[in-house]
Amino acid sequence: MVEEMVMIDHLIADMHAGKYRPNDKLPSENELADHYRVPRMTARKVYNRLQELGYVYSRQGMGSYVKDRLQQIPLVLSGNVSFSKKMKELGYDYQSRNIFCEQVEFDPKIADALGVDEHVRMFKIGRLRFVDQQPIALHTSYVAEAVFADIEREGRHITSMHDFYRSKGYADLQSAKSVLSVTVPAKYERELLECAGLIPLLVLESRCRDRSSGKVLEFTRTLYRSDCFTYVL
Numbered sequence: 352m353v354e355e356m357v358m359i360d361h362l363i364a365d366m367h368a369g370k371y372r373p374n375d376k377l378p379s380e381n382e383l384a385d386h387y388r389v390p391r392m393t394a395r396k397v398y399n400r401l402q403e404l405g406y407v408y409s410r411q412g413m414g415s416y417v418k419d420r421l422q423q424i425p426l427v428l429s430g431n432v433s434f435s436k437k438m439k440e441l442g443y444d445y446q447s448r449n450i451f452c453e454q455v456e457f458d459p460k461i462a463d464a465l466g467v468d469e470h471v472r473m474f475k476i477g478r479l480r481f482v483d484q485q486p487i488a489l490h491t492s493y494v495a496e497a498v499f500a501d502i503e504r505e506g507r508h509i510t511s512m513h514d515f516y517r518s519k520g521y522a523d524l525q526s527a528k529s530v531l532s533v534t535v536p537a538k539y540e541r542e543l544l545e546c547a548g549l550i551p552l553l554v555l556e557s558r559c560r561d562r563s564s565g566k567v568l569e570f571t572r573t574l575y576r577s578d579c580f581t582y583v584l
Contacts, residue, residue, distance in 0.1 A: 358383070358389075359397055359400055359401060372417060373418070373419035374416055374417060374419060375416065375417045377416065377417065380395050380414075400549070402415070403547035403548075403549045405418060423578075424441070424443065424579055425441070425580070426575065426581065433512070433513035433514070434447075434480065434488070434490065435480075436511075438480070444483050444484070447478050447510040448481070448510065449476065451475070451477045452477075452503070452509070453474065453475060454473070455475050457473070461493045464570035465569075471495050471497045472496040473493055473496070474494055474503060474506055475491050475494075476492045476494065476509050478509070486576075487579045487580070489543055489573065489574045490571065490573045492512050492569045492571045493569060493570040493571070494568065512571075521561045521566075521568060524561065524568070525561075526557055527559065527567070529558075530557070531553065531554070532553075533553060533554065534551065534574075535551060536551075544574070550576060550578050553575040553577050553580070553582070554573070554575075555572075556571065556572050559571065
């Protein structure tokens with residue numbers, strides 16, 4: 352019996368070769384099962400897996416179709432322009448929701464990035480980003496109370512850190528050292544971003560500082576759904 356992964360590899364290869372183009376209807380589960388001589392349940396699992404990987408989408412009662420992966424959101428990984436502004440400039444139906452503002456325990460890595468010691472209280476502010484009502488990214492900003500005295504109160508209402516900084520007089524922002532990595536989403540992240548465990552997340556860790564004073568304003572850890580973006584480095 353043909354293994355599921357072999358069927359998946361064949362279908363992905365056919366998509367890359369142009370046999371199936373974006374928005375083309377794929378063979379029905381019965382057709383796929385007959386072609387590979389496997390149970391229909393195996394064909395259904397194959398399409399479910401391809402959907403989790405971001406290659407296909409389904410229409411209720413109509414079957415599976417090839418997803419246009421070229422229509423993913425272009426993301427410029429730069430801290431000089433806010434994520435919110437980038438999305439709005441690109442014309443997307445964009446929303447940013449504040450989902451938490453809370454004090455964090457002392458973490459040497461975060462403290463070092465912010466340039467503070469263990470006596471300074473640090474807070475994290477989380478914003479969940481949506482395009483077309485779909486969650487696509489989780490931005491978590493770590494800031495020091497020594498820099499923003501009212502962050503515990505004000506942080507609950509922030510949807511754009513760049514707008515917040517400008518309201519405090521920091522207009523010339525600069526992205527400092529950035530580190531890119533890839534991770535598998537944990538249960539909490541899968542639920543927030545509404546993604547399957549097979550979809551990897553791109554992790555961007557960076558610092559934002561005020562160019563004129565050199566003051567570090569935040570350390571940020573952002574999780575991007577890899578199936579929603581193309582990346583411009």
